[in-house]
Amino acid sequence: MLLHLSTWSEIEQFLERSRTIVVPIGSNEQHGPTGLLGTDWLCPEIIAHQAEKSADILVAPTFNIGMAQHHLAFPGTISLRPSTFIAALGDWIRSLAGHGFERILFLNGHGGNIASIEAAFAEVYAEASFAKRRAGYALKLNNWWDLPGVVELAREQFPTGHGSHATPAEIAVTEWAFPSARKSADYAPPIAPSGPIREALEFRARFPDGRVGSNPRQATPEKGEALVMLAAQSLIKELDAFTHEPVPA
Amino acid sequence: MLLHLSTWSEIEQFLERSRTIVVPIGSNEQHGPTGLLGTDWLCPEIIAHQAEKSADILVAPTFNIGMAQHHLAFPGTISLRPSTFIAALGDWIRSLAGHGFERILFLNGHGGNIASIEAAFAEVYAEASFAKRRAGYALKLNNWWDLPGVVELAREQFPTGHGSHATPAEIAVTEWAFPSARKSADYAPPIAPSGPIREALEFRARFPDGRVGSNPRQATPEKGEALVMLAAQSLIKELDAFTHEPVPA
Amino acid sequence: MLLHLSTWSEIEQFLERSRTIVVPIGSNEQHGPTGLLGTDWLCPEIIAHQAEKSADILVAPTFNIGMAQHHLAFPGTISLRPSTFIAALGDWIRSLAGHGFERILFLNGHGGNIASIEAAFAEVYAEASFAKRRAGYALKLNNWWDLPGVVELAREQFPTGHGSHATPAEIAVTEWAFPSARKSADYAPPIAPSGPIREALEFRARFPDGRVGSNPRQATPEKGEALVMLAAQSLIKELDAFTHEPVPA
Amino acid sequence: MLLHLSTWSEIEQFLERSRTIVVPIGSNEQHGPTGLLGTDWLCPEIIAHQAEKSADILVAPTFNIGMAQHHLAFPGTISLRPSTFIAALGDWIRSLAGHGFERILFLNGHGGNIASIEAAFAEVYAEASFAKRRAGYALKLNNWWDLPGVVELAREQFPTGHGSHATPAEIAVTEWAFPSARKSADYAPPIAPSGPIREALEFRARFPDGRVGSNPRQATPEKGEALVMLAAQSLIKELDAFTHEPVPA
């Protein structure tokens, strides 16, 4: 089920059979000469929506703007500051937990979000911890590329030049989902440089076309499809395991 | 152009021919027995994406979670507090203005967002005002139902029972865009009550099935299509007028 | 009763016979060549204090500094940012609700406050909504010029050149209350321009003497008196209706 | 000059002859069986307005709600939290400094405000300090009872039972200014207890009628008048000294 295409009473019914929900979360930021600005929120959305087709899972709307301050020197990037991100994610969590969701899995598409997601988890957990009460819900972060089997497949598909930003894997996923939005460019150098990530202007000076360590030319819609199908199945299993994970009394 | 399906260099090129962008903004909240939870962010997204098909305009990703605290007693609603909303919208605006966008039009789908959007505008303008410098950008709020001609069409389509929440107009729009997600229910009473809006539990006590003043049974995909087509054309004209609005030196 | 001229035990006794309070709220900002900087907080204060003379109502101190970022390019304006405004109004509301006030009516004197007041209402209501508990109090915003009958009288008094800032109506009210502070000036043009309101420097460029759409020369103390007397009686009725408004269980 | 009864151009002219302004600041809180809830903001307002009658000084509107969390168990008290207070006072200061005021003197009427006022000063100064630039303005806190000569007069008037809250001195000031609001009560014991001040419920348990160490029965309008006249003259001298205080280059 897609939450946004459901009614409140359908969600009420869903809550009678499951207390688990998955939230796609990403970022809207430059992805090199050919990557879509939406790549990092589209990938988890594509995977979660694919998973939803073959399992009785509930998918929330996508948290589409993440923590991407280092990409702000490239047009089209939209970023929350970490403090804003934490406040916003907290309100999402408080809303969902208030309805009775007890397992909230965030399927993440952006490495730069990880710290802010974990900080946001701690911020809401801390309300319970300071008050000496149980939270009543469990939060989980899964990067889609870390779902069981996915990194192995990506490594097999892209033995070199996978890199860490504007990777052929994520671009392949969007090429499969949005074939008409496929772009091409000459990459120079073929594999982009790597290095530390700091503020936006330094980032652009260090990574002039926006890629980090990657060669996106290797992406194809077919590879993207394989990644999506595998990730979707892995996500279903993760949600199942998360749902049945025992919680100490 | 859809920003999220573009590359950063495509946006860089767009900025050479236009400094205007439209941001669909809404809310994810209960919409009565048959309305989709996503109604308020889907409607402006549908209209903006429709407009983009026939004009060289740029559409940002959708700000999909709004200020809906009063709907939190119905499962599936996700809400930001106004303070979170203001912080988040501020970061969107600062990101876009930083890239050189000088006219940012928010196409809004949720009445409950209006105050928080205007407060957010004032919050970012205030940075310039306190610093005694020009902002360099103009912000504009358009509710989709207030686009020229739309309210007249809706009144013609739904002379009674339009109401103010879970309206037949907004439900018709989503029925056209997502025909397979069309729902039906017995409405009792046919036209929902009206009254003041306060916190969530009072809201649910006052409006037991979530509707306010509306009779959504009148919605049809065909009426939705007419609304979308008209609103899309109006939006294009609004963007054009906004783009050419003179700014005092 | 004026709260600030009462003792705590007098308020304790008042709470035994009524749970309603009115809070004048405005702004301290430029009002054109002849309008007082205090106009927007003086008007609701004058009206509420007038009402208090003929009815057993309780008037709180005046919230005198509002959201006026757009007026900051004119000397004497003092403004809160919306986020500060929301925090401050929230603490006022929490204080009053904590004493048992169940109906808090804000009599507003500044259009620019409306969004921030409504956002503040939602911010405090949200505490109850997220916690799934009833708030226990109801908040209401009344602009003094929207009190029943007032706009009709103003339209009759000022058929043209009423405008939206530094209006003859509000200036008339202060002329009646502070006759010795009456000012005069040559207005050029007689009726000020209108247009969108953004940050402070653009505002001053667009509205060079501070007025928006108004011709304040039409103000007289006598017209002000008529407005105050009518508004005061309307306020008393509004408070009565608000007090007796049924709340769903 | 009273700022709120002036126009923006009158303030513009004032700024050509002086860069100094005084802001009355206080609190709205219980003041024992007979003290007015407004005592702490009325006293500095009364004194500053008195001073304004005999000197060319500029008086801002009164910051009337202060930090009074410890009084919240008594009806009628309205309090900001320190963090809200700091944000609000900061916006006042930024507004005034933005207009060119270089000396801002806060005439304070509430001991409980002192820490929050000084913290607010440091908060705005810190903006300059972190940015390694000069602030361009100087802030000063004067409690009205600490103005030269005032404490000596109060000690002479009230050799015993002055205390620290609901003091006969502050009550005398309001009795002079608002003779028709004079109250009486039996005080038991005549001199209230003293002790540490913590949260509101402990405060009320420790100080059952709200007074701290005081015997307000000694207040008379005549003593109030003497205090006001002396304080007003002292304030004028303080403002003059502050205006001419040299600032290192």
Add this chain to the structure above:
Amino acid sequence: MLLHLSTWSEIEQFLERSRTIVVPIGSNEQHGPTGLLGTDWLCPEIIAHQAEKSADILVAPTFNIGMAQHHLAFPGTISLRPSTFIAALGDWIRSLAGHGFERILFLNGHGGNIASIEAAFAEVYAEASFAKRRAGYALKLNNWWDLPGVVELAREQFPTGHGSHATPAEIAVTEWAFPSARKSADYAPPIAPSGPIREALEFRARFPDGRVGSNPRQATPEKGEALVMLAAQSLIKELDAFTHEPVPA
């Protein structure tokens, strides 16, 4: 006991015999030509750790970075803004109170912290006050130089040139504790100037070598030892009195 050298179960046991804890709190900021940057947090730490040797008291880790915005123009100073300070101290207090500590004494080493400490106290107390519940804990601020007898000893040791920043007393304390870190310099003038404290650049212009009113040359390790021994004994008595201070029901 030093909390940081204890285990959680040792603290659990301590809480069975005492509900009191002392927290050294200070600042890391310039202290003139010869004073250590750590002076203001080292002094209370030294005194509290000395006291702990002869009494069964519990000493928390040191809150070592305080509110020192005015010293930021001198290298090595690290400062929190007041708002940050209040948030941080609040979390310390909430953590300790959550474990059952009912008396938390802050032994302070920096005058510039006083306002922010008191504001922080009020901020956490306000949570109870707004919620109409008892806090359950008492907070107390003691500046080490105000401990009974200490100021008299310091006055005797340094009849002139004690001043208010980089005082010979505080420097003597660190000279005793860190003899190898003793510094020397020519002071010009011997006794530093005094004056108001504002933002950092003005501070440095007014107090070129960082001292305020002091002649630190008078410091010796022996005088420091006498101060520490006396202060440690006074602290033990203060803690005992605080522990046994009656609280109203």
Add this chain to the structure above:
Amino acid sequence: MLLHLSTWSEIEQFLERSRTIVVPIGSNEQHGPTGLLGTDWLCPEIIAHQAEKSADILVAPTFNIGMAQHHLAFPGTISLRPSTFIAALGDWIRSLAGHGFERILFLNGHGGNIASIEAAFAEVYAEASFAKRRAGYALKLNNWWDLPGVVELAREQFPTGHGSHATPAEIAVTEWAFPSARKSADYAPPIAPSGPIREALEFRARFPDGRVGSNPRQATPEKGEALVMLAAQSLIKELDAFTHEPVPA
């Protein structure tokens, strides 16, 4: 050099030869039956202070209270919320960068801090990124156990039962530094369980004595000494490499 035992002019001189500083950062939280509450801030402090003995590096005071909300159910834990942590670390960074430090290395002792540290880095970098200016400084996070060679030594010393909280490695470090504070206990089971980390009460239910996956009995002061000596040398090399890391123009 230890910053807190230096004068401001010594730091001024240091800045002429180096723009690099190391800040020990940790947490004060339960560490199982025998681990010190201060373990996580003592370890990086011990290592950095050891390194300082043999190299011309500058060590800041220790950021001793971290993000430890999940440990709050064990007495003695003191935690900042992530939002407070980010604000506080931000002020440290702004203070140091303001003095001209261009490389700030945080030597971290607590895994639970990592997300909040990285979020804090992004928060301060974002100020530059939104303003389209270079930050002028680089921030780096090194966990002490990840310094080159350290994890290999720890694995050799503790082939099983190292775990992730209250590890024998960190306890060994404090045993070497504080031999008199060495504790002993019967561990049951010898190796603690592992599992996800959420809010405090769930944590204590899941990890009853506070350990996670570890067997601290294996700790000895000798092993601690070896770890410290190796880590100190690695830190010096890291600082040197960080200092000489090229930055793109």
